Amino acid sequence: MPETFHSFGRLPPELRDKIWKLAIRPGGPARRGAHIFSIYDGSGDDVDKAVVVAASCFKFHHNFSTYLIDGGLWNACKESRLLIERVFDSKKWDAVRDRRLRSHTGNPVQVKGEHLMPATGYFRGDDSTDRYFTVVPYRDLFCLQPEILDYFNCEDISKPDGVALGSTRWGFHGLQNIALEYDPAWGITVEKADLGMRHRLSIVESIIQPLFNAKGLSYVWLIDYRIKRRHYVPTKEETTERDPIIFYGSDRRFVEVLGNKWETAFEDKAEIDSSCDNFIRIMEEAIEHQLDVIEARLMSHESSADWNRVSRFLKIPHLRVLACEYI
Template sequence: MKPKTFHSFPRLPKELRDAIWALAIRPEQPSAHFFTIFDSSKDDEWTELSKLAISHPLVSRCSLAAPECVLDGPAQRQSSWVRGNRSAYLMDSGLWTACTESREAIRRRFKVAERDMKGAAVDLETYRETHPDAPASVSFTSDGERRCCLTHPRTDLFLLRPFNATTANWEYLDIRVPIFGLIELEGFHVDYVGHVAIDYDPDWLRGEHRDMPMWQYSWASPGTIGFAIRAATDHLSWAENLWFVDYRIRRRPGGVLPTAGSRRQFHGNGCKFTEVQKGDAGWELNNLDWERDIFDFLEELWDRVNEYFHDHGEGSPYSDEPVSHYHAPNVGVLAYEEEC
């Protein structure tokens, strides 16, 4: 019987090598990415997070950093690009630097070459319409290795967690984070993000410290409640949709979910986020029947956002008129699920 031999990878036919590289790349589907946001203009925050921040030639200080990881043992705050990171960008970030063939495979899959618009005379609005999923890339350093982070700003989900909820500034985040630029030209970038998400805290309805109800808070309040309210105003005018992720939501045993494709889904590295609308029968919103659910929070949020626009001379604090025409994002709810 002849011994079986395995040729080293470089000796395989080019077509087979390309097929193997293609299998190593994440699927083409709306993806989910986790990041920490901070105020890079503040020296104390920059000193603490600069080594974990992404790099981009358009800005010297980027306000996007590695997400916090889940640690075993005593609770402590630690961020990592690799440990516990459920972001889709991590699935193939190493392929950018593995070799020329792996990098070419990613470029083919995500059509990265199509966004090389430097020096070209283009109509930006037309480009948005004809290239709705143009990718954007930045780099980060992990364990001394330079890696690439590829996202699709128009269709992917960016789950952003604040380093400091009081100082995190939604208004200037798009300027300090070029990854949110759909098109990059010499000295110019266009901001147009499809989906931003933040974690929902059930305590918000009871007050951040359970000391007073949410209606006593406003967009100017410090802490995470003010952070959430500001995200639902024109401070987040550079994003089309704002999602609140409620980790209490579970699939109802035997429940019928909406038809596939009728609700948005975003896939991370071993997890997914699914849109939940009020009245969807296939979901259990919380574990306690008497507890108010996230849609009660959205009603309170609506009032706080209307008060914000009234404070700024637009509309009535109790208006039923949609705030979207004031450049505020659409607001929705996502459930989080583990995937095998």
Template sequence: MDSQSPKKFQLFPYLPFELREMIWKAAIRPQERGAQFFTFSNSSDCVLASLAVLASDTLTAKTPNLTISLDDDNVSSYMIDSGLWNACSESRMILQKEVAKRRWFGQDSRTGHFTSGSGLDRYLTYSPRDDLICFQHQDLKKLLEWEWNEVYSVPPFLREYHANVALEYDQRWQYFFPEGLPVVPYRNRKTMQGILFRACHKVAAGKLWLIDYRVQPKANIPKEKQSVPDLTFHANGKRFVSVDDETMWDFQGSTCQAFARRLDAAIQFYASFTAFGIPDLLWRAPGRVGILACIE
């Protein structure tokens, strides 16, 4: 293509509204389960143009900043149509109507307002019940600084039960949780095991997932014998699929499946042991722990 070619279609405003509406709708994120990545940052990072920080009046001085990356490597599905909120009043109107229509058909959604260091406003929408909320392993300590169930600490954007929450698996966790119910409970430990255990309860997930990028489908299995994943979360150019039948997957030396079983056992042991004590963590314990593979 000629380097002098215009990057914008200058005649777009002169197209019939019906055609413009079709184009705007084609740019909206498909109505399917999405994968949404968030992270936490310090106040000094908020001036970076590559980060956008959640704008909220409910944050306390000690609350970490919830941020999203504006770099091209952010595969979150909220990036697919987030630009439509700012493109023009027409695109915003059509996107708002689509979000309202999906809510009417049972897909609840939340819209958050983020601002970047360059002053650019960025809006994004996700569904707490359908989407996968993803955090990185370096965010664990920051997760514990959030009071997820305190009105004045958690913005409305995240003040919701999440059906699916994921952490990116760290191979250094492979020997964690060797006992289901140790003498010193995991929740009381100041080690990384304790931090991870408490964070798993903090996020109030129906199911906790571990994302392992090393896990891939086995290449020698015929297509007709491949099993269909129970759950698939779509990202921008990637899919995060549930690892249901382990015989269908090549773990390439990963220890995530053994770790997931031990973590799940530790959570269930703790829940059953404290069932009559009604501890503050019990009702937020994730139902189960599963593994997600990333397919490009």
């Protein structure tokens, strides 16, 4: 069967337009997407200069990124490019960002519907060609896959000269949702450690310290691929819970784990708790410990007013759990 339809240009314009629309991601920009971004060392041994890049088919996992569904429309032809520009209202949002860049204001005025403002970038594909992609920084999930966990750095994502996809330098307010794929070995490591030493573990510091540098980030999600839905009828109280946050990839969706609807308890062969819930509980304890240390230092050298001023701006992102469901 031929892979190329050479008579596509002879079809009526209305039919061609419908075909191009079928190539757009389901739900368009309004449905939360999920995207893989790899973090690799772009400058030798200097961890502080690790680079965040979009991944085409990197060495980690199958790329489920939503941006691959319709990214080809940017390059296919003029018709397809005009369509994807209309879907994401690119001209409107380009004008908004341009005004912000020229105004040089530190606190830009919010625009109605700004949560749908897209960002378009490109990466070098496996065939050495530039491939364009589009994300929605305020709504989408950015799944980071660092070569080593030391490369996980929220500051590089949120600072003005950081990743342009959500950078204030390019008219955005920063990314809202980033994720790491949870490794059960992390939970076993912290559970086996002495209670007083857990906050000093490298795995804990590698995740906790970047959170104190994150600006504008709302959530850091941990994806636990082991979690499955329970097969039971929810109680009346459970049916009144708020709807979970859901992010959609090309062949799966990531669902916020809420209530008792999920199997979340896991142990290794030695009956050591490796659940993501327990790991997050320990991480939150480490965050509280770090906050206590910061408060004690300020109170000993400055005053309670200084601590109150700092604490208002010290907003740590929430840690939450996502389950993966294939669709």
